[in-house]
Amino acid sequence: AQSVTQPDIHITVSEGASLELRCNYSYGATPYLFWYVQSPGQGLQLLLKYFSGDTLVQGIKGFEAEFKRSQSSFNLRKPSVHWSDAAEYFCAVGSTGTASKLTFGTGTRLQVML
Amino acid sequence: NAGVTQTPKFRILKIGQSMTLQCTQDMNHNYMYWYRQDPGMGLKLIYYSVGAGITDKGEVPNGYNVSRSTTEDFPLRLELAAPSQTSVYFCASSHQTGTGGYGYTFGSGTRLTVV
Numbered sequence: 001a002q003s004v005t006q007p008d009i010h011i012t013v014s015e016g017a018s019l020e021l022r023c024n025y026s027y028g029a030t031p032y033l034f035w036y037v038q039s040p041g042q043g044l045q046l047l048l049k050y051f052s053g054d055t056l057v058q059g060i061k062g063f064e065a066e067f068k069r070s071q072s073s074f075n076l077r078k079p080s081v082h083w084s085d086a087a088e089y090f091c092a093v094g095s096t097g098t099a100s101k102l103t104f105g106t107g108t109r110l111q112v113m114l
Numbered sequence: 115n116a117g118v119t120q121t122p123k124f125r126i127l128k129i130g131q132s133m134t135l136q137c138t139q140d141m142n143h144n145y146m147y148w149y150r151q152d153p154g155m156g157l158k159l160i161y162y163s164v165g166a167g168i169t170d171k172g173e174v175p176n177g178y179n180v181s182r183s184t185t186e187d188f189p190l191r192l193e194l195a196a197p198s199q200t201s202v203y204f205c206a207s208s209h210q211t212g213t214g215g216y217g218y219t220f221g222s223g224t225r226l227t228v229v
Contacts, residue, residue, distance in 0.1 A: 004156075009154070034217060034218075036218075036220075041222075041223075042222060042223075043118075043204060043220035043221055043222045043223055044157075044204070044206075044218070044220045045220070046217045046218065046219075049217050090156065090157070100145070100208075100210060101147070101159055101162060101172065102147075102159075102218060103159075104149075104156040104157040105156055106154060106155060106156040107154075107156055
């Protein structure tokens with residue numbers, strides 16, 4: 001069965017600092033990988049996704065993520081964090097079967113200090 | 115372009131009551147999903163549907179039922195509400211292709227409290 005681990009429950013960074021959120025997955029084949037962001041009281045918004053090809057993927061809001069098969073990781077990065085990036089971030093892995101379903105991690109809450 | 119619309123946004127139920135959470139999408143997506151979100155637990159899949167007339171259980175289906183009579187609508191029914199069903203419920207949809215390439219579009223959620 002597929003699974004996702006986000007080891008950091010809560011992260012605090014200063015505005016302008018760089019950010020890396022960790023995500024490790026378990027899946028038997030090449031996975032579909034996603035990062036979503038959830039602002040308070042809102043639904044989840046897709047930041048970026050990886051299916052195949054270039055292992056460094058660019059997303060919205062200046063985020064990027066790198067797929068590392070050898071480490072089963074898909075870490076999210078941003079060079080310079082803005083106060084508006086404060087939110088909860090979810091990593092997800094998708095199956096490649098006929099009824100593709102996403103399995104989500106438990107999320108990482110990002111706090112940004114001004 | 116409404117996307118995925120969920121109603122109601124908030125609801126308080128008494129133990130044993132029943133209700134239906136509504137979900138409608140206008141993107142002609144074939145796949146639809148219901149998740150529940152509990153603090154520190156991420157999102158857990160309740161039920162999903164791959165098209166009108168086809169539904170299947172997810173990870174946590176007990177206490178819930180669904181139907182999919184049209185492509186657009188995917189209501190979630192709670193029978194005999196219990197405190198354990200206090201949660202935030204999210205509906206999502208996606209368009210599946212033969213080569214993958216999908217991503218979910220989420221609704222804004224329904225916050226349900228069972229007292």
